[in-house]
Amino acid sequence: xxxxxxxxxxxxxxxxxxxxxxxxxxxxxxxxxxxxxxxxxxxxxxxxxxxxxxxxxxxxxxxxxxxxxxxxxxxxxxxxxxxxxxxxxxxxxxxxxxxxxxxxxxxxxxxxxxxxxxxxxxxxxxxxxxxxxxxxxxxxxxxxxxxxxxxxxxxxxxxxxxxxxxxxxxxxxxxxxxxxxxxxxxxxxxxxxxxxxxxxxxxxxxxxxxxxxxxxxxxxxxxxxxxxxxxxxxxxxxxxxxxxxxxxxxxxxxxxxxxxxxxxxxxxxxxxxxxxxxxxxxxxxxxxxxxxxxxxxxxxxxxxxxxxxxx
Amino acid sequence: xxxxxxxxxxxxxxxxxxxxxxxxxxxxxxxxxxxxxxxxxxxxxxxxxxxxxxxxxxxxxxxxxxxxxxxxxxxxxxxxxxxxxxxxxxxxxxxxxxxxxxxxxxxxxxxxxxxxxxxxxxxxxxxxxxxxxxxxxxxxxxxxxxxxxxxxxxxxxxxxxxxxxxxxxxxxxxxxxxxxxxxxxxxxxxxxxxxxxxxxxxxxxxxxxxxxxxxxxxxxxxxxxxxxxxxxxxxxxxxxxxxxxxxxxxxxxxxxxxxxxxxxxxxxxxxxxxxxxxxxxxxxxxxxxxxxxxxxxxxxxxxxxxxxxxxxxxxxxxxxxxxxxxxxxxxxxxxxxxxxxxxxxxxxxxxxxxxxxxxxxxxxxxxxxxxxxxx
Numbered sequence: 001x002x003x004x005x006x007x008x009x010x011x012x013x014x015x016x017x018x019x020x021x022x023x024x025x026x027x028x029x030x031x032x033x034x035x036x037x038x039x040x041x042x043x044x045x046x047x048x049x050x051x052x053x054x055x056x057x058x059x060x061x062x063x064x065x066x067x068x069x070x071x072x073x074x075x076x077x078x079x080x081x082x083x084x085x086x087x088x089x090x091x092x093x094x095x096x097x098x099x100x101x102x103x104x105x106x107x108x109x110x111x112x113x114x115x116x117x118x119x120x121x122x123x124x125x126x127x128x129x130x131x132x133x134x135x136x137x138x139x140x141x142x143x144x145x146x147x148x149x150x151x152x153x154x155x156x157x158x159x160x161x162x163x164x165x166x167x168x169x170x171x172x173x174x175x176x177x178x179x180x181x182x183x184x185x186x187x188x189x190x191x192x193x194x195x196x197x198x199x200x201x202x203x204x205x206x207x208x209x210x211x212x213x214x215x216x217x218x219x220x221x222x223x224x225x226x227x228x229x230x231x232x233x234x235x236x237x238x239x240x241x242x243x244x245x246x247x248x249x250x251x252x253x254x255x256x257x258x259x260x261x262x263x264x265x266x267x268x269x270x271x272x273x274x275x276x277x278x279x280x281x282x283x284x285x286x287x288x289x290x291x292x293x294x295x296x297x298x299x300x301x302x303x304x305x306x307x308x309x310x311x
Numbered sequence: 312x313x314x315x316x317x318x319x320x321x322x323x324x325x326x327x328x329x330x331x332x333x334x335x336x337x338x339x340x341x342x343x344x345x346x347x348x349x350x351x352x353x354x355x356x357x358x359x360x361x362x363x364x365x366x367x368x369x370x371x372x373x374x375x376x377x378x379x380x381x382x383x384x385x386x387x388x389x390x391x392x393x394x395x396x397x398x399x400x401x402x403x404x405x406x407x408x409x410x411x412x413x414x415x416x417x418x419x420x421x422x423x424x425x426x427x428x429x430x431x432x433x434x435x436x437x438x439x440x441x442x443x444x445x446x447x448x449x450x451x452x453x454x455x456x457x458x459x460x461x462x463x464x465x466x467x468x469x470x471x472x473x474x475x476x477x478x479x480x481x482x483x484x485x486x487x488x489x490x491x492x493x494x495x496x497x498x499x500x501x502x503x504x505x506x507x508x509x510x511x512x513x514x515x516x517x518x519x520x521x522x523x524x525x526x527x528x529x530x531x532x533x534x535x536x537x538x539x540x541x542x543x544x545x546x547x548x549x550x551x552x553x554x555x556x557x558x559x560x561x562x563x564x565x566x567x568x569x570x571x572x573x574x575x576x577x578x579x580x581x582x583x584x585x586x587x588x589x590x591x592x593x594x595x596x597x598x599x600x601x602x603x604x605x606x607x608x609x610x611x612x613x614x615x616x617x618x619x620x621x622x623x624x625x626x627x628x629x630x631x632x633x634x635x636x637x638x639x640x641x642x643x644x645x646x647x648x649x650x651x652x653x654x655x656x657x658x659x660x661x662x663x664x665x666x667x668x669x670x671x672x673x674x675x676x677x678x679x680x681x682x683x684x685x686x
Contacts (some may be wrong), residue, residue: 067669068402068423088685153558170558172494176542186418258542262684271395273401276677 053193061098061282072281078283088284092291094262098178098216098247098253102185107238109186112199114234115227118204129198133191142190144252151175176258183248184256193238198253200234201227229307235301244292250284264288359388361606363595364397364407368547368567373622378606383424386610391544393501394420395676406600408607413593414500415503415664417459418449422598427599428452429460435616439633444592448513448666453516461594461613463623464582464630464654466661467504468588470554470569473578482582482661486513486561489530493539497550497562500543502679504534507589508563509533511662521671522651526678533682543683549635554579566649570628579629581649592654594632630654 027034036043061078063070082088117128135143151174157242158170174180183226204227212222257263264284271281363370363386370388372379379385387406394416401410402423413418420426421573429452431437452458454601469486476486487496487508499505506529510517511531515525525584533535541559544550551568554558554604555577562568568593569581581590587611613619620636623629628648637645637652667675 068608091684151557153553154556172541172558195347259537259540259683259685267506267680268686270680271574274393276395276399276673279679290312290344 003203011090015275053261057285058241060285062277063279064275065279067275070274071141078280079287081280082283082287085275088264091262091264091267092288094178095247095288096291096295098181098261098263099185099243101240101247102182102189103243104188105182106242107197107235110190110233110238111197114194114201117159118198118201129194130214135187136191140253143188144184144255147180148175148256151180152181174260175263176261178257178261180258181253181261181263182247184252185242187248188252189242191239196237196241197231197234200231200237232303232307236300239299244296246311247292248288322604333482352499360384360602361408361603361610362388362389362410363409363610364389364391364401364405365393365409365411366390366593367392369411373626374619375610375613376618377607377616381465381609382606386606393503394502395501395514398423398425401598405601407598408601408603409595409597409610410591411462411595412459413503413591413664414447414450414459414474415507415591415594415666416672417431417447418666419450419669421449421458423667425599426458426545426596427601428454428458429595429597429606429611430443430456431460434460434612436612436617436633439617439635440615441632441634441654443593443653444632447501447592456673457465459594459596460611460615461592461632462611464590464632464658465566466588466590466627466649466657467499467508467563467565468584469544469561469582470564470572470579471582472557473580474558475560481585482580483587484508484584486584487581488512488536489561489565490539490540492560495560496536496539496540496541497559497564498536498540498543499550499563500545500683502676505543505563506675506679507662509536510513511584511586513591517662517665518581520665521667526674530678533679537682537685566629567627570626570648574626583649588661590658592632593659605676624648624650630657 027037060070062074062076063072064075064077065071092180114134116130117125121128138146148155150159152176153170153172155174157174158167161167162170208226208230212226217225218292247263248265248268249263250269252268253263253266257266268281268284268288269286271277360382365388367390370390370530372385375385375672386408389402389405394412397412398416398420400427401407406456412595423493434453440461444464445457447459447461450457450459468486470484470549472488476492482571487498489496494561505516507520509529509532510525512522513525513528515528519525520529541553542549546563550559550562550564552571554562554568555572555575566580569579571581595611597604597607597611615633616637617633621639623631624636624640624645628650630650634652637650643654645651
């Protein structure tokens with residue numbers, strides 16, 4: 001790439017050579033510069049789309065509310081409130097609990113599906129994958145509403161159970177509860193688990209499995225000694241992909257959570273809505289981010305340690 | 312669509328080749344990608360219509376007969392669940408033509424500087440507007456102009472299932488605090504309704520609602536109620552469906568929920584609590600930067616029309632601001648709906664909301680949100 005441009009500039013006209021060749025020479029000498037140049041569009045988007053908004057958020061979180069405006073003196077008072085008032089800690093813990101359970105449930109449910117496609121489907125794999133991600137063809141909001149219909153008081157589950165004569169009164173805990181949020185999240189994010197799991201399972205060298213069998217491992221031992229450790233990257237990726245966005249999820253708890261299923265995302269939304277305390281909302285967003293980053297690091301360290309031990 | 316069915320059929324019969332199926336997928340993909348484009352174009356064509364930012368449920372063509380007759384289509388709608396949320400959104404830079412607060416919020420909306428006075432001479436129906444509804448605290452903008460043109464008025468009270476809720480004595484706000492029905496009671500989520508109903512329950516005089524003692528008293532009754540509530544929502548449809556299914560036996564609602572459920576044959580009643588219901592007047596205000604000012608006036612004129620009034624009274628059971636709209640109904644029908652040709656009879660019989668300061672409003676919302684979350 002650099003060589004062709006170099007040769008082009010050599011064969012080019014004398015006028016272009018003066019400025020063009022200097023740049024080319026510079027590019028040719030520094031590999032780092034070439035790398036950054038190639039990444040420039042991405043870096044630009046990252047900068048504008050992530051870094052700048054984050055800095056704005058950080059700035060606002062250090063301000064305080066004053067009527068409808070802001071007092072722009074920098075202070076940590078919002079962080080102190082987020083630390084000391086029990087509502088924030090409780091909702092944060094509940095969010096991690098709900099999305100943690102949803103993550104485990106999703107990965108556990110999707111693993112067998114991905115396993116099946118990776119090892120037992122030999123034709124039309126693509127079609128199988130597309131069929132598994134079918135729920136993603138409808139909008140997220142519609143999926144949440146669909147679950148409202150399924151879990152509702154006169155919903156599919158309740159009317160099914162009562163038609164079968166199993167219950168007399170509809171089960172009220174199905175809707176407007178943390179359970180409803182967990183069920184919905186576990187379904188709605190399934191595709192995010194299936195794809196990374198499938199990729200990591202598909203990559204496993206089948207000869208390793210044959211070798212394990214030859215050396216006397218039964219199917220269960222083979223799974224725990226070969227398949228599971230080798231698919232760990234997929235499990236980690238799937239867990240991150242689900243845990244991070246669902247912790248801050250807003251619409252599912254808003255529609256299905258009821259009073260006891262409120263999550264931190266709802267609290268943040270309220271700060272930017274009726275409560276009208278943007279600095280507090282910004283603070284909570286940053287606190288949430290820090291917590292997720294910390295938990296992700298711990299998770300990563302644990303899995304790395306475990307992998308080292310297995311290896 | 313038939314193509315898709317055919318292809319799926321062929322797939323089942325095992326006759327579809329992989330290439331054909333992939334082609335079908337490609338077509339579906341292209342169709343799906345293209346769909347938002349056509350949608351966007353449709354919106355763009357209506358882009359020069361006025362935008363009406365209103366309560367969820369008021370975004371229906373029935374209220375805009377004259378507007379549609381003139382412009383062919385209804386105005387563009389954006390909806391909110393609570394007026395404080397709406398004000399925050401507009402503070403954040405959301406520009407609309409017309410929005411829809413209630414009397415309690417109106418002076419604060421005026422103070423925000425986001426609205427312009429309404430030139431009533433530009434409204435053909437203004438002559439028929441009931442004057443008592445115009446004469447609200449803070450509504451006079453000088454020069455015969457007003458900030459908010461009254462449109463709908465009504466009550467916030469308890470809608471309950473007459474077959475499921477066993478009444479003890481008179482109808483009362485205590486119904487929504489009845490521990491026998493824990494987990495089967497509902498409430499509006501917005502503090503602009505719920506907190507005031509809590510004040511009535513706590514026996515707080517509205518003139519005194521901003522005192523510290525009142526604040527504590529109301530917070531206490533709201534905390535007491537919270538474990539009994541199945542869900543707090545601003546979506547009236549959710550409450551109506553729950554009442555109709557028997558999932559809830561009683562809920563805080565506006566007039567319309569009871570009227571809608573009754574029209575479907577559900578045995579419900581809109582209670583007349585012995586302590587009095589919460590009463591309010593709402594109406595459109597014009598944004599100061601309204602991009603379609605002429606059409607903004609057409610939106611308001613449509614809302615004030617007799618036609619819109621008939622719909623409001625007959626289908627939703629709300630009071631309307633146009634005196635002529637009541638002529639089509641006899642006194643008995645109106646009384647059955649809890650309405651009257653003299654709005655003050657109804658408004659003063661209940662507890663009429665008072666405007667409050669921004670500080671109070673913010674504090675109230677903050678406290679109520681905490682209570683709803685369980686603190």
